[in-house]
Amino acid sequence: MAKKSASGSKKVTKVGKPSALIDTRVIYCGDNLEQLAKLPENCVDLIYIDPPFNSNRNYEVFWGETKEKRAFADRHASTQGYIEFMRPRCEELHRVLKKTGSFYFHCDWHASHYVKVMLDQIFDESSFQNEIVWKRTTAHNDPKRYGANVDSIFFYTKSNKYTWNTQYRSHNENYLARFRQKDPDGRRWQDYDLTAKGLSGGGYEYEYKGVTSLWRCPIETMKQLDEDRKLHFTSKGGIRIKRYLDENKGIPLQALWDDISPINSQAAEKLGYPTQKPLALLDRIIKASSNENDIILDAFCGCGTALVAADNLNRQWIGIDVSPTACRVMAKRMRDICGVKEDEKLWRVGRGFVVRDLPWSEKKLRELPPFEFENWAVIAIGGIPNKAQVGDMGIDGRIYPVSATPKKVEGELNFMDLWYPIQVKQKNKAGRPDIDSFEAVMMREDRTKGFFVSFDYTGDAMSEIDAFFKRTGKSIIALTVKDILEEQIAYKLA
Numbered sequence: 297m298a299k300k301s302a303s304g305s306k307k308v309t310k311v312g313k314p315s316a317l318i319d320t321r322v323i324y325c326g327d328n329l330e331q332l333a334k335l336p337e338n339c340v341d342l343i344y345i346d347p348p349f350n351s352n353r354n355y356e357v358f359w360g361e362t363k364e365k366r367a368f369a370d371r372h373a374s375t376q377g378y379i380e381f382m383r384p385r386c387e388e389l390h391r392v393l394k395k396t397g398s399f400y401f402h403c404d405w406h407a408s409h410y411v412k413v414m415l416d417q418i419f420d421e422s423s424f425q426n427e428i429v430w431k432r433t434t435a436h437n438d439p440k441r442y443g444a445n446v447d448s449i450f451f452y453t454k455s456n457k458y459t460w461n462t463q464y465r466s467h468n469e470n471y472l473a474r475f476r477q478k479d480p481d482g483r484r485w486q487d488y489d490l491t492a493k494g495l496s497g498g499g500y501e502y503e504y505k506g507v508t509s510l511w512r513c514p515i516e517t518m519k520q521l522d523e524d525r526k527l528h529f530t531s532k533g534g535i536r537i538k539r540y541l542d543e544n545k546g547i548p549l550q551a552l553w554d555d556i557s558p559i560n561s562q563a564a565e566k567l568g569y570p571t572q573k574p575l576a577l578l579d580r581i582i583k584a585s586s587n588e589n590d591i592i593l594d595a596f597c598g599c600g601t602a603l604v605a606a607d608n609l610n611r612q613w614i615g616i617d618v619s620p621t622a623c624r625v626m627a628k629r630m631r632d633i634c635g636v637k638e639d640e641k642l643w644r645v646g647r648g649f650v651v652r653d654l655p656w657s658e659k660k661l662r663e664l665p666p667f668e669f670e671n672w673a674v675i676a677i678g679g680i681p682n683k684a685q686v687g688d689m690g691i692d693g694r695i696y697p698v699s700a701t702p703k704k705v706e707g708e709l710n711f712m713d714l715w716y717p718i719q720v721k722q723k724n725k726a727g728r729p730d731i732d733s734f735e736a737v738m739m740r741e742d743r744t745k746g747f748f749v750s751f752d753y754t755g756d757a758m759s760e761i762d763a764f765f766k767r768t769g770k771s772i773i774a775l776t777v778k779d780i781l782e783e784q785i786a787y788k789l790a
């Protein structure tokens with residue numbers, strides 16, 4: 297299958313050579329501090345990270361058709377707390393980076409100045425190569441200060457011997473307009489002086505095709521240029537050199553990147569994941585700082601933009617994210633966009649990819665942040681998580697029986713009225729008060745059936761469920777996490 301990279305070039309899919317050093321094409325679910333500790337030192341060629349920005353917000357969005365809540369916490373009590381969180385992770389990243397490797401840290405004004413100091417300490421100031429300023433949006437509404445419309449991407453290398461492929465951007469319209477002249481075959485060119493008059497350092501005086509002058513090049517070069525049809529004989533009897541537009545690679549890329557648009561609401565690649573970065577941005581970084589088959593690591597990979605770009609460019613890749621929701625999203629993206637199969641057997645022979653360490657145990661599920669746990673439980677029993685994280689009126693999700701066919705109204709999926717509420721409590725034992733409040737929800741919404749998920753239930757809670765049924769005819773199905781795990785429903789989440 298041929299795929300397109302962000303730059304539009306066609307990718308010819310081939311089986312990449314898996315690294316003998318480490319497993320690649322793997323998405324690890326878990327805290328990157330623990331996951332990175334499993335990797336040997338000096339094993340990856342390029343690292344890009346885009347960690348939560350210390351922006352003190354709790355990102356939450358609701359995605360398109362499945363209305364699945366995909367969110368991550370972005371809270372640190374202080375900038376110092378954020379740096380303390382990032383420092384051991386960046387030290388680990390430095391450890392796993394090859395001596396010839398490059399490291400990119402994507403951040404913004406919230407913590408960028410502190411991040412730079414921290415990275416100078418870890419990588420050494422002399423390994424700092426540049427700060428890329430990416431114009432993230434045209435305007436940002438920041439009253440009474442200048443609009444904060446840029447991100448910073450710090451670029452470090454582990455030594456002064458590192459992979460570098462110069463990237464170019466095209467010239468502006470004014471510059472391109474100078475290539476006014478055309479050969480009969482349509483090639484556009486402009487001409488430049490070939491004489492050395494006025495230049496310091498002399499030149500070569502001779503006569504060529506009846507024109508005598510002090511030339512910039514020796515006569516052998518002049519003859520070669522003529523043979524290559526690169527001389528322009530002017531109507532006034534002069535000789536000038538032609539420079540063709542199609543031989544011009546553009547301007548070597550500078551540190552200000554204002555030519556890559558953010559993911560807007562109409563973008564085809566938009567998945568709805570908060571802070572999803574454009575593929576073109578990652579495409580550029582990966583092309584500049586790695587070669588085919590090199591290993592790319594993103595240790596905060598969100599919905600996997602870096603992994604998709606790496607795969608499109610025939611690089612090996614490793615992704616890590618603490619959020620099971622993010623891992624599922626990127627696995628889907630890898631399957632849908634890159635056409636790579638999630639399959640252990642194929643992966644063993646260098647094709648396909650695998651997701652490791654999704655929370656299958658009660659212990660791991662207890663450690664999940666509450667919204668991740670809610671997402672997990674609701675989806676595991678076949679429901680759709682509720683839209684609002686707060687103000688959910690006691691409903692964490694809804695189950696629509698198969699018979700309730702969705703109707704499409706104004707682009708939104710608008711379901712028929714048949715649905716059952718789901719309430720999730722990340723508690724050792726849900727008690728009578730928890731059941732009482734769920735009963736109130738069922739009465740208010742006039743539902744005949746509801747689902748409750750918790751680790752276990754008190755005896756009182758179970759008796760109340762029976763009593764509620766006798767009183768109202770409405771049933772509450774009390775599920776435990778163990779029930780869900782034993783039925784392996786969770787496995788379907790991957």
Ligand SMILES: C[S@@+](CC[C@H](N)C(=O)[O-])C[C@H]1O[C@@H](n2cnc3c(N)ncnc32)[C@H](O)[C@@H]1O
Nearest residue numbers: 327328346571572573596598599601617618619
């Ligand atoms: C800003 S998002 C990355 C977005 C990504 N660049 C993209 O284009 O989709 C940051 C990600 O870091 C993850 N994260 C936060 N803390 C983490 C940790 N300790 N270990 C691994 N991932 C973490 C979050 O779950 C979130 O998905």
